[in-house]
Amino acid sequence: MSILFTRLRHTLLPRRNTVARPSDRIQVALLLLLLLLSLAAAAGAILLGAGIHVVESARSVEQTASRYATTAVLLADGPSPGTVGRSGTAGEPGPARATWVTRNGRRHTGDVDAPAGTVAGNEVPVWLDATGAPAERPLTPLAAAVDATAIAAGGWAAVGFLLWLAYRCAVFVLDRFRLARWK
Structure with a gap:
C-alpha cells in the first residue's frame, strides 16, 4: 500500500533531479487543475442543490396548503x-x-x-x-429533498465526467507528442 502512495506522490510532485519530462510536468499540472475544478464543481453542486431545495420546499408547502x-x-x-x-x-x-x-x-x-x-x-x-x-398529489418535503440531491449529484457527476474526458484527451495528445519525440 505504501508503494501506491509513494508512486502517487512521485507522480503528482516530480522532483527536479528525476527523469520527469516537461510533458510529464504539464500532465501533472493538468491533473491538479482538474482536481481543483472538480472540487469547485462539488461546491457549486452543493449550492445548486441548496437553491433547488429552497424552491422545491416552498412549492411543497404551497401545494400541501392548497390541496x-x-x-x-x-x-x-x-x-x-x-x-x-x-x-x-x-x-x-x-x-x-x-x-x-x-x-x-x-x-x-x-x-x-x-x-x-x-x-x-x-x-x-x-x-x-x-x-x-x-x-396531482402535492410534492412532499422528502421528494423536494430527493429532487435537489439528485440534480446536484447529477450535475457534479456530469462536470466530473467532462473533466475526466478533457484530461484523457490531453493525455492522449501528450502521449502522441512523447511518441513523436521518441522516434
Whole structure:
C-alpha cells in the first residue's frame, strides 16, 4: 500500500533531479487543475442543490396548503386490467367518470384517475385543489429533498465526467507528442 502512495506522490510532485519530462510536468499540472475544478464543481453542486431545495420546499408547502385528499365514487368502470395505459404499460391507472364531494359540501362530477380493473361504485382516492377540481398529489418535503440531491449529484457527476474526458484527451495528445519525440 505504501508503494501506491509513494508512486502517487512521485507522480503528482516530480522532483527536479528525476527523469520527469516537461510533458510529464504539464500532465501533472493538468491533473491538479482538474482536481481543483472538480472540487469547485462539488461546491457549486452543493449550492445548486441548496437553491433547488429552497424552491422545491416552498412549492411543497404551497401545494400541501392548497390541496387536500378525498374519495371519489366511480360512475363508470376504470380501465380494464389488460388495456395499455398512457405510457404503454398494461394495468396503469386511467381516466374514469366519477363523483366527489368537496370540503364545502359541493358535489362535482368529472374524470379521475382510477386503478386498472376498478368497477363502477368503488371509491378511489383523489386530490383536489381549492376549487374542488382533481389535482396531482402535492410534492412532499422528502421528494423536494430527493429532487435537489439528485440534480446536484447529477450535475457534479456530469462536470466530473467532462473533466475526466478533457484530461484523457490531453493525455492522449501528450502521449502522441512523447511518441513523436521518441522516434
